[in-house]
Amino acid sequence: DGGITQSPKYLFRKEGQNVxxxxxxxxxxxxxxxxxxxPGQGLRLIxxxxxxxxxxxxxxxxxxxxxxxxxxxxxxxVTSAQKNPTAFYLCASTAQGGAKDEAFFGxxxxxxxx
Amino acid sequence: GQNIDQPxxxxxxxxxxxxxxxTYQTSGFNGLFWYQQHAGEAPTFLSYNVLDxxxxxxxxxxxxxxxxxxxxxxxxxxxxxxxxxxxxxxxxGGYNKLIFGAGTRLAVHP
Numbered sequence: 541d542g543g544i545t546q547s548p549k550y551l552f553r554k555e556g557q558n559v560x561x562x563x564x565x566x567x568x569x570x571x572x573x574x575x576x577x578x579p580g581q582g583l584r585l586i587x588x589x590x591x592x593x594x595x596x597x598x599x600x601x602x603x604x605x606x607x608x609x610x611x612x613x614x615x616x617x618v619t620s621a622q623k624n625p626t627a628f629y630l631c632a633s634t635a636q637g638g639a640k641d642e643a644f645f646g647x648x649x650x651x652x653x654x
Numbered sequence: 655g656q657n658i659d660q661p662x663x664x665x666x667x668x669x670x671x672x673x674x675x676x677t678y679q680t681s682g683f684n685g686l687f688w689y690q691q692h693a694g695e696a697p698t699f700l701s702y703n704v705l706d707x708x709x710x711x712x713x714x715x716x717x718x719x720x721x722x723x724x725x726x727x728x729x730x731x732x733x734x735x736x737x738x739x740x741x742x743x744x745x746x747g748g749y750n751k752l753i754f755g756a757g758t759r760l761a762v763h764p
Binding site: 571573575580581582583584585588590596598599628630632634642643644645646647648 | 687689694695696697698699702741743749750751752753754755756757759
């Protein structure tokens with residue numbers, strides 16, 4: 541079955557460490573997105589990518605980095621520069637353009653700084 | 655700039671009808687989504703509108719007016735399991751940036 545896989549589901553990080561969250565999709569989607577969600581809040585866009593080897597900053601990109609070397613993969617690195625990284629991180633993908641585009645979401649990674 | 659506004663919270667009675675509004679201001683418009691999200695889970699797709707008018711899907715309907723920058727999600731025959739957050743999202747700009755509103759928390763009570 542096609543879908544998006546995020547791993548791990550839960551992640552603990554020590555202050556000052558970088559950590560990478562994985563996002564893989566087998567839907568053949570061109571576009572991929574990373575969002576951050578804090579308790580009781582909506583989804584805020586971190587980075588997004590429409591094609592391989594290209595990505596754009598979202599609204600809260602500071603302290604994060606991404607790469608898009610393969611169509612199916614869009615990993616997110618939370619760097620030590622991100623001062624408040626504890627949050628729920630969601631990855632999504634969509635087909636490029638056209639009607640009835642639906643953003644498919646992974647199950648999320650809950651990151652906690654300890 | 656870009657902005658998506660939704661009411662923060664709503665309450666309704668089981669079996670009733672509720673309308674959740676969304677207004678948006680974006681640079682370019684390529685479609686509007688509604689998602690349902692239960693606490694601690696990923697959002698699930700409910701509807702997509704790109705043309706003006708009403709889209710109906712079972713107990714859920716979504717309406718769009720592009721000229722007014724306005725959409726609503728209509729939930730009929732409410733059930734307790736409909737208690738969740740409802741997120742409005744818009745594709746905007748040349749890069750198809752997908753941005754979300756803060757969500758509306760709906761509480762359905764007996």
